[in-house]
Amino acid sequence: MDRQPGLSVRLKLTLSYAGFVMLAGVVLLAAVGFFYLNLPDNAIYTTGNFMINRSVLVRAFAPFMAIVLACLLVFGLLGGWILAGRMLAPLARITDGTRMVANGSFSHRIRLSGRGDEFRELADAFDAMLARLETHVAEQQRFAANTSHELRTPLAVTQTLLDVAHNDPNRDTGELVERLRAVNTRAIDLTEALLVLSRADQRSFTREHVDLSLIAEEATETLLPLAEKRGITIETSGYLTPTNGSHALLLQVTTNLVHNAIVHNLPEQGTVWVTTSVHPKTVLLIVENTGEELPPQLISTLVEPFRRGTGRIRTDHRGVGLGLAIVKSITQAHDGTLTLAPRAAGGLRVTVQLPVAPSRTGT
Template sequence: MDREPGWSVRLKLTLSYAGFLMVAGTLLLATVWVFLLRYVPEVTTLSPGVRRTPGPLPHMPDRSDLFDAFVWKAAAAMGFLLVFGLLGGWILAGSMLAPLTRITAATRQAANGSLSHRIHLEGQQDEFRELADAFDTMLARLEAHDAEQRRFAANASHELRTPLAITQTLLEVARNDPDRDTGELVERLHLVNSRAIDLTEAMLLLSRANQRSFAPEHVDLSLAAEQATETLLPLAEERGVALETSGDIAPTSGSKALLLQLTTNLVHNAIVHNLPEHGTVWVTTSVRPRTVVLTVENTGETLTRQLVSTLTEPFQRGTGRVRGDHAGVGLGLAIVKSIAEAHNGALTLDPRPGGGLRVTVELPARRRRATSSGLDPRRAAGDGRASTPRRQSLSPAAGADEIAEKPR
């Protein structure tokens, strides 16, 4: 932004210090002058009754003598204070503004694209050092976000290039072999196109979660868990995985669509990344003093903590854990993490001792308000449902219409 040149802060502080010193010196000298005038007469005269002694009369100073003796020395003192105030103020202002100069230099380097530079301002805590520490923290987050965006762009371009390359290959094969059966070609092109669409939709959803472009509304995580498990029950039946849901009403605030997508992604991953036969998925919700918790656990192969720590990265898939046609696009847990962070929550992944994964999402709880009509606040916060804990078991052998709820 172009601005007209003006006085520097250092010069302004210097003039302020010098001006304050001059005002203080003037007031001090004026006080001394008024004090002296009380004891020095305007004109010196001898009283008629005073006896004169032989010899010359002693000199009795009056105000004119005081003026001649005081004013020039006061002017010299004021000049000294002016010079001292300007020089001392310039040095003092430069010393105080030195940290600001380093912060400005770091800001310019960051504006030029150098996010790795840090100020590291030494010394005890004060306003400048607090600003420098906050700026260093901001640079660290920007650098991490920039690196993440670069990795995401590289991975996304690779993932998007793959279906396009496959499509081009299939079309070239069809062009070189006109007598080839087109039915198989169309089916394969349909599968490749569906994967590209799924990948694009997942990337758009991830971008929406990162931008936090949603209006908060009342959401019950337990309802989202029930809806997700019922939706994915056919997939669980196909893979021989039993679904079990239990827990309390878990009221929070956020986007219903995004939180339902979060729950659906977790349950889908738990079904897909499971044992080949007789697998189980546990979906539970709980309430803590300030937060609500959604936990999704599944059976499966034993995972290392090193592998688990990478699963939330975009386009990361657990090697050997995916089977069938539901491998996804590698953005499931990345989307879950972004949605949780967009709702001021946290995502935790832990390997289960017996194999499989435990995923925990913790979100801020919605404040409950007691009503004057005497309704139970838990009932009011849970869309009219009682807060009795419940357990819901969805097994592959039972249809969706045979789901039974019973107290835990």
Template sequence: MDREPGTSVRLKFTLSYAGFLMLAGALILIAVGLYFLRGLPNGAIYSTGEIFINRRLILRSFVPIAVIVLAFLLVFGLLGGWILADRMLAPLSRITDATRLASTGSLSQRIRLPGRMDEFRELADAFDMMLARLEAHVAEQQRLAAEQQRFAANASHELRTPLAISKTLLEVARADPAQDAGEIIERLHTVNTRAIDLTEALLLLSRASRRSFTRESVDLSLVAEEATETLLPLAEKHGVTIESSGDITPALGSHALLLQLTTNLVHNAIVHNLPEEGTVWVKTSVHPGTAVLTVENTGGKITPELAATLTEPFQRGTERMHSDQAGIGLGLAIVKTIAHAHDGTLTLTPRPEGGLHITAELPAPGG
């Protein structure tokens, strides 16, 4: 906003201080003069002429002194007011300088005014807090932008792969009409199914990221039961035993998304398990203010470094990349996104004997 130049606050403060000091001095001098002038008639020994002469003498001697005193008060008020204004407004100058720097995009500096709490220091502390929040917000936006850029690049690569395979299969079929069409159709079906699954996973990930869902009370124990029953044939196929437990566990969120979260966790625990006689433990529990879902499985040993990357989109361990259950690389990424969209947390901890211990903490109704 453009403004015309005006008088500085320091000068206004100085003039106000000097003016107030002179006004107070003038009132005091007037009161003293009136006191002496009115006190003369109390003496009965003076005649009227003598009283008049005495008043003139008093005025002649008092007025110059009063002028000198007022001049001294003026100079003292101007100098003292200027110095006091400089000291009083110094914190405001620091706040102004920090504001100018922040307007240029520099959010790392802080005012940090020393001394005990007063109005200026309260303002400076509030401004420091605002700068800290803005800096954290900008850093988070930059991180998200980088993640989105990396995610878009990975998604493009993942989608390009099945399309390239389909194109190659069609070119082979066109070049050799005598080749078995049934085999090509079956391979095309497999590739297209993978592309469809990847697209649906990307759409689900986008929906969860936008938090475009209605929150309601959901019993996590029933959700876990539904997920385990759905995946029971897959567990039997892999020779994995599922053990579930837990009482009523109310959580606040979307039933469909929480079911997807639980299904992904249980599916991940089944397909990345021991070659035979593996076990998956699914448990729900209630903690103060939160509902907790725990999925634990046996399996190969995983390093903490590898576990930290498993929730990143399209990140898989080496053994997962070369298995027939490699998936699309978005299972745990979707779980993490759904948990965060519900203001919850997801924790992956390698088990010392092998496998993973995954905990999803979600807000409970009224928590």
């Protein structure tokens, strides 16, 4: 925004300080002058070996008042300039840091030392914002790079298949069509996942009263054939779990979690537990599964886009690597938290915590 040049804050503080000092001096001298003006006209006052009356005192006091005011003005301007400079020094550092961030240096930190005051609180808040911004930018850069790689793969495979068909017109097209269909389906799934992720990040959805336990039942019923195909048992439990949010997005959260729990399970005789519960201020959706033991350093990276666990036992239904990233984004968009923890017996425990909403059972 273009602005007209104006006085600096330091100069404004200097003038304000000098004006206050001058006002205090004028009030003080006015009080002394008022005292002298109210003395009797014919009174004679003795000062050392001199005898003077009121008129002589007033004439002598006038130039003295002018000198004192002039000294106060100089003192106020000089002292105000120095004090304002010292007080605004932290603000100058914050301004320099802002300029560096505007030039793309997100790693810069102000780190004001000393005891807490308004400027240091502002600097600490600015440093915290920079830390979050630096992390967000790094995540977005990795996301853009991974997205480009993931989108390039099906396009490259499609191009290769088309080149093979072009170079060998007599080749059976049935196998080619099936492979192209599989690659195209994967590209569509990836695009739809990116759209869901973008929608959740922008919070462009309508909130409504939903029951998380019913959503969990809907997701498990949808994925029950996949679980039965893999020999996985799904156990659900829970009560009325009211919250506010998008039914479609929360269904996406539950579906992704249950799908991951099925795919990342034991080769046979595996189990998935889906539990919902309500608490005074929050509702919980917990999805657990059996499986291999997972190291903590791996679990901390599972929510990053295009991160896939190493424990998949088959190559079908492998997803596009955005399942938990979408879950995290949707959960945060609903003012909730996502927690991942390893199970002692192997497998993963995922907890989605959302704000509770008043139940509508009485309406």
